[in-house]
Amino acid sequence: MISRAAERKRRLEAAFEAGAAERRNRPTGLVVVAAVCLLLAFVYLVYAAAQRREAAASLQGAEASYQELVDLRARIEAYQDDETQRALRRRYAPLMSTIRSRLEELARETGFTDTLPQLGQISAERRLGLDSPLLLRTITATIVEGDPEVALEWIQAATDRVTGLFVSGLTLSPVQGGWRITVQLSRWELDQ
Numbered sequence: 001m002i003s004r005a006a007e008r009k010r011r012l013e014a015a016f017e018a019g020a021a022e023r024r025n026r027p028t029g030l031v032v033v034a035a036v037c038l039l040l041a042f043v044y045l046v047y048a049a050a051q052r053r054e055a056a057a058s059l060q061g062a063e064a065s066y067q068e069l070v071d072l073r074a075r076i077e078a079y080q081d082d083e084t085q086r087a088l089r090r091r092y093a094p095l096m097s098t099i100r101s102r103l104e105e106l107a108r109e110t111g112f113t114d115t116l117p118q119l120g121q122i123s124a125e126r127r128l129g130l131d132s133p134l135l136l137r138t139i140t141a142t143i144v145e146g147d148p149e150v151a152l153e154w155i156q157a158a159t160d161r162v163t164g165l166f167v168s169g170l171t172l173s174p175v176q177g178g179w180r181i182t183v184q185l186s187r188w189e190l191d192q
Contacts, residue, residue: 097122099139099165103158103185110154117141117154117183126191138168138186145178155183164188 100119107116120140126132143151159165169184 099162099185099187102162103139103141106157106161107154110157111150112146112154115144115146117143117146117151124191133190134188135191136168136186137189138184140169141183141185143179143181143183145175146181148172148179148181151179151181151183155185158185162187 099122103119104116118141120142122137122139124135124137126135155167155170159167164187165185166187167183168186169182171180171182173180173182
């Protein structure tokens, strides 16, 4: 007969061996490897999604640039059309070379009796870029001791009767005996 102590010892050893065998049978290494692989796959998925978004944004930008180029080409072709060229030449024909006499004539018609506006030199400025065929031509007129109402009528008549002429600057300063009025009249013209 086996003593109780020996029986207990055998049971304890058997339980210990069973526990060790159970631990050996557990695939913890496989579970860890699978978990690491799953984590790496998730990181790669996040990275791939971010790359896809960047590629989609880049594609949209490229499509927008392509459409702008197509539109620009269509505009260039339209400007190269003969009818369009004639219309541009009519609209932006050089008129500023004869503007002095026209402005003096309009000044007489609108009520300037004693002194006509003093007309300065005509300046030309290229504002639309070096390849633009258009220049902004500007003439400055100064009216000393003038009546603002007559001056405004003259300015209105000038902008109404001279095609494309517009006011690009106007200064009113009080002086003894009236007002000093300085007006800049401008017009876009083709460079000759």
